[in-house]
Amino acid sequence: MAEPQTIIVQVKKEDGEATAGSAILRHDGDEVTLRIEKPKMELHFNYVSVLEFLYKVDTERKKVKIKQM
Numbered sequence: 485m486a487e488p489q490t491i492i493v494q495v496k497k498e499d500g501e502a503t504a505g506s507a508i509l510r511h512d513g514d515e516v517t518l519r520i521e522k523p524k525m526e527l528h529f530n531y532v533s534v535l536e537f538l539y540k541v542d543t544e545r546k547k548v549k550i551k552q553m
Contacts, residue, residue: 488509488516493518495508497523505520505522
């Protein structure tokens with residue numbers, strides 16, 4: 485388990501209003517927990533699926549870049 489980190493996050497609400505504040509990021513196994521202070525919320529997600537998604541996005545960007553060349 486990695487040490488908790490404090491990060492700055494921006495949260496955009498349904499009404500379009502955005503707020504920025506600090507959040508605590510914790511890692512335990514494959515699960516990441518992000519606890520945001522304002523507005524009060526806690527997010528849990530599996531980082532493996534997030535990394536797979538980001539890899540696919542990067543792959544698609546490279547394909548588009550190659551096609552533009």
